Amino acid sequence: xxxxxxxxPTYNRIERLKSVLKALENQSYPIEAFEVLVxxxxxxxxxxxxxxxxxxxxILLPIDQQNQGPAAARxxxxxxxSGEYILFIDDDVVPIPTFIDEHxxxxxxxxxxxxxxxxxxxxxxxxxxxxxxxxxxxxxxxxAMENGDWAPTARQFYTGNTSLKRKxxxxxxxxxxxxxxxxxxxxxxxxxxxxxxxxFNSQAVGFHFAExxxxxxxxxxxxxxxxxxxxxxxxGQQWLLPQVxxxxxxxxxxxxxxxxxxxxxxxxxxxxxxxxxxxxxxAYSRNKHRLAIMLCSGIYxxxxxxxxxxxxxxxxAFFRALRQAVKFN
Numbered sequence: 333x334x335x336x337x338x339x340x341p342t343y344n345r346i347e348r349l350k351s352v353l354k355a356l357e358n359q360s361y362p363i364e365a366f367e368v369l370v371x372x373x374x375x376x377x378x379x380x381x382x383x384x385x386x387x388x389x390x391i392l393l394p395i396d397q398q399n400q401g402p403a404a405a406r407x408x409x410x411x412x413x414s415g416e417y418i419l420f421i422d423d424d425v426v427p428i429p430t431f432i433d434e435h436x437x438x439x440x441x442x443x444x445x446x447x448x449x450x451x452x453x454x455x456x457x458x459x460x461x462x463x464x465x466x467x468x469x470x471x472x473x474x475x476a477m478e479n480g481d482w483a484p485t486a487r488q489f490y491t492g493n494t495s496l497k498r499k500x501x502x503x504x505x506x507x508x509x510x511x512x513x514x515x516x517x518x519x520x521x522x523x524x525x526x527x528x529x530x531x532f533n534s535q536a537v538g539f540h541f542a543e544x545x546x547x548x549x550x551x552x553x554x555x556x557x558x559x560x561x562x563x564x565x566x567x568g569q570q571w572l573l574p575q576v577x578x579x580x581x582x583x584x585x586x587x588x589x590x591x592x593x594x595x596x597x598x599x600x601x602x603x604x605x606x607x608x609x610x611x612x613x614x615a616y617s618r619n620k621h622r623l624a625i626m627l628c629s630g631i632y633x634x635x636x637x638x639x640x641x642x643x644x645x646x647x648x649a650f651f652r653a654l655r656q657a658v659k660f661n
Contacts, residue, residue, distance in 0.1 A: 334391065336366040336432055337415030337498065341405035342423035344377045348541055349423045357390055361432035366419075367391040369409040374399025403507035403515040406491065410501050418501060422492035425451055425538035434536035435495040444500075444528050446520070448484055449493040449536030450474045461616035462549045463542045465628035470540075477532040484532040489520030493538045500528060513555040514563075521569050546609060553632045557639020576640070577657035586626070587633045594634055596647035601638070605631055 338356065342349050349370070356368055368390050372379050374397065383394035397408055410418055419435055421427065431449070438447045453459070453467045477484050494516075504522040507515050524530070544552075564573040580588070594601040608627050616624040641650040 334365060334367050334415045336361070336417045336419055336436065336495075337409070337413030338366060338368045338419045338421060338432070339371065339406055339409035339413060340368060340421050340423060341371045341373055341402050341409065342375060342379060343373045343399070344375050344379070345423045346375070346377050346379045346382055348426075349379065350382075351426050351541075352421065352423055353386070353388065353390065353392075355426045355428075355431075357388060358429050359427070359432050360430050361436065363389055364391070366432060367393060367413070367415060369393045369395060369413055371395045371397060371405040371409045373397060373401065373405040401509060401512040401515075402491070403511060404509040407506045407509065410498060410506060413498060416497060416499075417495055418498045419495040420491040420493070421538060424541045424543065425492045426454075426541065427493075428537045428539070431536055431538060434533050438531050438533050438536075439495070439497075442529070443497055446489065446496045446500075446523060446528050446530045447494060447536065448477075448488050448490070448530060448532045449495075449538060450532075450534055451490065451492050451538050451540035451542075454539040454541060457541060459542065460544065460546070461612045461621075461624045462546055462628050462631075463544050464616070464621065465625050465632065466544070466549070467540065467542060468625055474532070474534065478534045484530040486520035486524040486530060487517065488532070489516055489523075489530065491516040492540065493536065496523070496528070500526065511559060513552055514559040518559070518563055518567060521563065521567070521572075525568070550605070550631060550635045553635035554639040557636040557641075558643040559639075561640055561643035573640075573653060574657045577654045580637070580654065581658065583633065584626075584629070586630060590630050590634055591637045595638060595641050595650060601634065605634070 340352065370383055372394065380396050393412065395408055395412060397405065406420065417439060419432060435447050435449065439445055451470060473488055476482055500523060504526055507519050511518055560572055560576055563569045594604060608631050612624045612627045615627065641647055644650055644653060
C-alpha cells in the first residue's frame with residue numbers, strides 16, 4: 333500500500349534529476365510504500381524520453397505537461413497521487429537515505445503537521461556568491477528553528493523539502509498557478525489559516541545543488557516583494573505587510589539607508605547594483621565571504637523593497653505604509 337507520494341516537478345535539469353531519482357531509489361523507507369511522480373513542466377532536454385525508458389525499482393509515474401510553472405506542476409502531481417501524504421522535493425535537492433523516514437517520523441501521531449526539512453549545501457560544492465548568500469540565509473533560519481530561537485511558521489514552507497497530508501492540500505485548493513514565485517508561501521498561509529501546525533526536522537536532509545544566475549536571483553527578490561503586497565491586499569494576509577515593515581526597522585542600518593537613497597530611483601539604483609555586483613564577485617573570489625554576503629544582502633533587500641514599492645504605488649506609498657507600521661507597533 334502506497335503511503336507517501338513524492339511529487340517532483342522538473343524543468344530542463346535532466347542530469348541533476350538523475351541524481352535525485354537515484355537517491356530516492358536508495359531510501360530506507362520501504363520502496364513499495366512510496367511512489368514518485370515526476371512532473372516534467374515542458375522540458376525540452378530529453379527528460380521525457382529519459383523517464384519513459386528508465387529502468388528503476390521505484391514506483392514511478394512520469395507526467396508530461398506544457399510549461400505552466402511549478403504551482404501547476406505540483407497541482408498536477410497532487411491530483412494524480414495515491415498516497416495519504418505528499419512529500420514535495422525539487423529537482424536540485426538530493427535526499428539522504430533516511431529522508432522519507434525522517435519526514436514520516438514527525439507525522440506519526442499528528443495528522444495536522446506540515447513538516448519542513450533543511451536544504452543543505454553539499455560539501456565542496458562551488459556556488460555563485462549570490463547562491464551562497466541564499467544558502468547562508470537558509471542555514472540561519474534552520475539554526476534558529478533547531479535552537480528554539482523561534483518556531484517554524486508558514487514563512488519557512490519551501491517546497492524543495494516539505495511534506496503534509498494530501499487531503500490538506502486539496503481542502504485549501506492547492507497551489508495558485510497565478511504565482512510563479514512564492515507560490516509555496518501563499519499556499520502555506522492558507523494552510524496556516526486552516527490551523528495546521530508547522531514542524532522542523534533537521535534530520536530530514538536534502539542536499540541542495542542550487543544554481544541561479546544573478547538576473548534570476550535579483551528578479552526573485554523583486555517578485556517576492558510584489559507578491560507580499562498581493563498576499564496582504566488580495567489574499568487575506570493583512571498581518572503580512574505590517575510584519576514586513578516592522579522587520580525593515582530591524583534591518584542593518586546599511587539596508588535602511590540603501591533603501592531610502594535608491595527606492596524609485598531606477599538609474600541610480602541600476603548603476604549602484606552593477607557596482608555592488610562587481611564588488612561581490614571580487615570579494616567572493618578573494619574568500620572575503622562575509623563582505624560578499626553583506627553586499628548581496630544590500631542588493632537582495634533593495635530589489636525586494638522595490639517590488640513592494642512598485643506594487644503599493646511608489647516611494648511615497650512605501651514610506652507612508654512604513655510610518656503606519658511604526659505608529660501601530
